[in-house]
Amino acid sequence: MKRATITLPDDLEQALERFVDEQAIPVQLTAVVQTAVREYLGERGYLPSTSKLRIRPAKRGSGQEDVSVSHDHYLSSSAT
Template identity: 85%
Template sequence: MKRATITLPDDLEQALEHFVAEQAVPVQLTAVVQSAVREYLGERGYLPSPAVLRIRPAERGSGKDDVSVSHDQYLTSR
Protein backbone atom coordinates (compact mmCIF):
# COMPACT_ATOMS: atom_id res chain seq x y z
CA MET A 1 0.00 0.00 0.00
CA LYS A 2 1.28 3.44 -0.91
CA ARG A 3 1.00 6.35 1.53
CA ALA A 4 0.77 9.86 0.14
CA THR A 5 0.46 13.35 1.48
CA ILE A 6 -1.59 15.60 -0.75
CA THR A 7 -2.42 19.26 -0.71
CA LEU A 8 -5.98 20.19 -1.59
CA PRO A 9 -7.14 23.61 -2.69
CA ASP A 10 -9.69 25.25 -0.40
CA ASP A 11 -12.66 24.47 -2.67
CA LEU A 12 -11.90 20.73 -2.70
CA GLU A 13 -11.32 20.69 1.04
CA GLN A 14 -14.67 22.37 1.69
CA ALA A 15 -16.48 20.05 -0.73
CA LEU A 16 -14.95 16.96 0.90
CA GLU A 17 -15.76 18.14 4.40
CA HIS A 18 -19.33 18.93 3.34
CA PHE A 19 -19.71 15.50 1.70
CA VAL A 20 -18.35 13.61 4.72
CA ALA A 21 -20.56 15.60 7.11
CA GLU A 22 -23.73 14.81 5.12
CA GLN A 23 -23.29 11.04 5.14
CA ALA A 24 -25.82 9.10 7.23
CA VAL A 25 -23.12 6.59 8.15
CA PRO A 26 -19.72 7.96 9.21
CA VAL A 27 -17.16 7.69 6.42
CA GLN A 28 -13.41 8.26 6.54
CA LEU A 29 -11.80 10.82 4.28
CA THR A 30 -9.33 8.16 3.12
CA ALA A 31 -12.18 5.96 1.86
CA VAL A 32 -13.74 8.86 -0.04
CA VAL A 33 -10.45 9.80 -1.72
CA GLN A 34 -9.64 6.16 -2.61
CA SER A 35 -13.11 5.73 -4.12
CA ALA A 36 -12.77 8.94 -6.15
CA VAL A 37 -9.33 7.97 -7.48
CA ARG A 38 -10.55 4.45 -8.31
CA GLU A 39 -13.52 5.83 -10.25
CA TYR A 40 -11.36 8.41 -12.04
CA LEU A 41 -8.77 5.84 -13.15
CA GLY A 42 -11.42 3.26 -14.03
CA GLU A 43 -13.20 5.69 -16.36
CA ARG A 44 -9.91 6.25 -18.18
CA GLY A 45 -9.14 2.56 -18.60
CA TYR A 46 -6.34 2.26 -16.04
CA LEU A 47 -8.29 -0.11 -13.80
CA PRO A 48 -10.44 -3.05 -14.86
CA SER A 49 -14.16 -2.42 -14.98
CA PRO A 50 -16.17 -3.98 -12.16
CA ALA A 51 -18.01 -7.17 -13.04
CA VAL A 52 -21.36 -6.58 -14.68
CA LEU A 53 -24.39 -8.05 -12.94
CA ARG A 54 -26.09 -10.33 -15.42
CA ILE A 55 -29.60 -11.29 -14.45
CA ARG A 56 -31.13 -13.92 -16.67
CA PRO A 57 -34.81 -14.84 -16.82
CA ALA A 58 -35.99 -18.23 -15.68
CA GLU A 59 -36.24 -20.94 -18.29
CA ARG A 60 -39.49 -20.92 -20.20
CA GLY A 61 -42.14 -22.98 -18.48
CA SER A 62 -40.84 -22.57 -14.93
CA GLY A 63 -44.48 -22.73 -13.78
CA LYS A 64 -44.38 -19.49 -11.83
CA ASP A 65 -45.98 -16.46 -13.44
CA ASP A 66 -46.51 -14.25 -10.39
CA VAL A 67 -43.07 -14.16 -8.78
CA SER A 68 -42.56 -10.47 -9.56
CA VAL A 69 -45.80 -9.66 -7.73
CA SER A 70 -45.68 -12.26 -4.91
CA HIS A 71 -41.92 -12.37 -4.30
CA ASP A 72 -42.27 -11.93 -0.51
CA GLN A 73 -44.53 -14.96 -0.32
CA TYR A 74 -42.05 -17.08 -2.28
CA LEU A 75 -39.11 -15.94 -0.18
CA THR A 76 -40.83 -16.66 3.14
CA SER A 77 -42.60 -19.93 2.28
CA ARG A 78 -40.94 -23.26 2.83
Protein backbone atom coordinates in the same frame (compact mmCIF):
# COMPACT_ATOMS: atom_id res chain seq x y z
CA MET B 1 0.41 0.26 0.04
CA LYS B 2 1.58 3.73 -0.92
CA ARG B 3 1.21 6.69 1.42
CA ALA B 4 0.87 10.14 -0.06
CA THR B 5 0.44 13.66 1.18
CA ILE B 6 -1.71 15.75 -1.09
CA THR B 7 -2.63 19.41 -1.19
CA LEU B 8 -6.21 20.22 -2.05
CA PRO B 9 -7.50 23.57 -3.22
CA ASP B 10 -10.04 25.20 -0.93
CA ASP B 11 -13.06 24.29 -3.08
CA LEU B 12 -12.19 20.56 -3.04
CA GLU B 13 -11.50 20.63 0.67
CA GLN B 14 -14.86 22.25 1.38
CA ALA B 15 -16.73 19.84 -0.91
CA LEU B 16 -15.05 16.83 0.73
CA GLU B 17 -15.83 18.10 4.21
CA ARG B 18 -19.48 18.68 3.28
CA PHE B 19 -19.72 15.21 1.73
CA VAL B 20 -18.21 13.49 4.78
CA ASP B 21 -20.37 15.53 7.18
CA GLU B 22 -23.60 14.72 5.30
CA GLN B 23 -23.18 10.93 5.34
CA ALA B 24 -25.65 9.05 7.53
CA ILE B 25 -22.91 6.57 8.44
CA PRO B 26 -19.48 7.98 9.35
CA VAL B 27 -17.01 7.66 6.50
CA GLN B 28 -13.25 8.12 6.53
CA LEU B 29 -11.75 10.79 4.27
CA THR B 30 -9.19 8.21 3.12
CA ALA B 31 -11.95 5.90 1.89
CA VAL B 32 -13.64 8.72 -0.02
CA VAL B 33 -10.39 9.73 -1.75
CA GLN B 34 -9.48 6.11 -2.57
CA THR B 35 -12.93 5.52 -4.07
CA ALA B 36 -12.71 8.70 -6.14
CA VAL B 37 -9.24 7.83 -7.49
CA ARG B 38 -10.32 4.25 -8.21
CA GLU B 39 -13.37 5.46 -10.16
CA TYR B 40 -11.33 8.07 -12.04
CA LEU B 41 -8.69 5.55 -13.10
CA GLY B 42 -11.31 2.89 -13.89
CA GLU B 43 -13.12 5.23 -16.26
CA ARG B 44 -9.85 5.76 -18.12
CA GLY B 45 -9.00 2.08 -18.45
CA TYR B 46 -6.22 1.88 -15.86
CA LEU B 47 -8.26 -0.30 -13.48
CA PRO B 48 -11.09 -2.76 -14.00
CA SER B 49 -14.26 -0.80 -14.62
CA THR B 50 -16.63 -0.28 -11.72
CA SER B 51 -19.46 0.63 -14.06
CA LYS B 52 -22.98 0.20 -12.82
CA LEU B 53 -25.01 -2.85 -13.67
CA ARG B 54 -27.24 -2.04 -16.59
CA ILE B 55 -30.25 -4.35 -16.67
CA ARG B 56 -32.33 -4.15 -19.81
CA PRO B 57 -35.65 -5.85 -20.45
CA ALA B 58 -35.62 -8.93 -22.62
CA LYS B 59 -36.79 -8.54 -26.21
CA ARG B 60 -39.26 -11.31 -25.55
CA GLY B 61 -40.67 -11.82 -22.06
CA SER B 62 -41.07 -15.07 -20.15
CA GLY B 63 -44.76 -15.27 -20.95
CA GLN B 64 -45.68 -15.07 -17.27
CA GLU B 65 -47.41 -11.93 -16.06
CA ASP B 66 -47.16 -12.45 -12.29
CA VAL B 67 -43.44 -13.10 -11.80
CA SER B 68 -42.89 -9.89 -9.81
CA VAL B 69 -45.62 -10.94 -7.38
CA SER B 70 -45.09 -14.73 -7.32
CA HIS B 71 -41.31 -14.80 -7.62
CA ASP B 72 -40.92 -17.19 -4.66
CA HIS B 73 -43.14 -19.74 -6.38
CA TYR B 74 -41.19 -19.55 -9.63
CA LEU B 75 -37.80 -19.72 -7.91
CA SER B 76 -38.76 -22.69 -5.73
CA SER B 77 -40.33 -24.63 -8.60
CA SER B 78 -37.28 -24.15 -10.84
CA ALA B 79 -34.94 -25.36 -8.10
CA THR B 80 -36.56 -28.80 -7.94
